[in-house]
Amino acid sequence: MSLIAEFELSNPILRETRRAVPDVVVEVEDEQLAADEPPRLVLWTIGDAADLERFEAALPDDPSIEAFERLAEVDGRRLYRIALSETGVVGMTYTDAVELGITFLEIRGRGNGVRYRAQIPSREALLAYREACRDRELSFRLDGLYQGGLDEQAGSELTHRQREVLRTALERGYFEVPRRVTLEELANELEISDQALSALVRRGLANHLRHTLPEDDDT
Template structure:
């Protein structure tokens, strides 16, 4: 049986911007590691309009961000895509987690703290992940670990949000040829942008495929 681990990591990504606007909450939607740098991060930033404006201004000078763009604007929410600098790359532990068999379910940050919830196959795997964090100069603080119960995490390690989007896409005929529903129509049902819905679908597909082909090095 696998475990659910909740922990914090002293992640430098957007730390300067987050500390300048501590009331803004960052929720990671997708991580896109680059083979030779230029990794990207897609995330929602939530807060008051004033706090979001402050966060926006600080991103321009944050040393972990090479560039960024706003993909969607909603009341008190913004969907960002950032390209990480070399310093930002240090905080991207996604590849390390996948290599060890750890599935990062949720990543949320505010102020100087970055909180994670992950599915881990064993305590040894979590120990290996912690070692990888330390090698990157990131301090790791385990808050809670417990056996996963039915309903806590879905089959293949999908988050509830990913499962809901994939199920609805299947029911609505998104995967039919030709498609019976568009990305925009599905996004409207979940009250998110088309870009955010595409990111959820892509991340869900990737999670399923990595569960089906765990030993396929390609």
């Protein structure tokens, strides 16, 4: 059975803006790695109208981002896409997590801290992830660790990004013999790096098989 970990990181992404407007909550919707382009995050900001205005006004001076665009606004929530600067990339631990079989279920930032809720395959994977964070000079504090079942929406279910990548790979013939599209061609089409695509495909297939294959029956 998988484990659910709750932890906090001292993440530099939007740190100065979060500190300037501490009542606004930031929720990460998607993390995007593109070949030859800065990594991007799609995220919601949640708060009252005045705070959201102050938050957006502070974005151009935030050292962790290179650019941003507002995608939508509904009922006290604004959706942004941000491109990370070199300072911000330090806090992008997505690839580290994927390589260790870790799936982020929730990322919420407010004020100084960024809290994570993640499905992890083992305690060893969590320890390795913590070391990866330390290598990035990110302070890691574990707040909770408990068993997770299917109702936890953990790694047994595909994330939105994994579902999107697997569907595109299937439609373009990546799984056919012989393949109708290479990993490099598919990565270019999805505007992500070869490494990120390979990790997404592996994790997506693992999650799908874990969810669909029956348990071994020794009787």
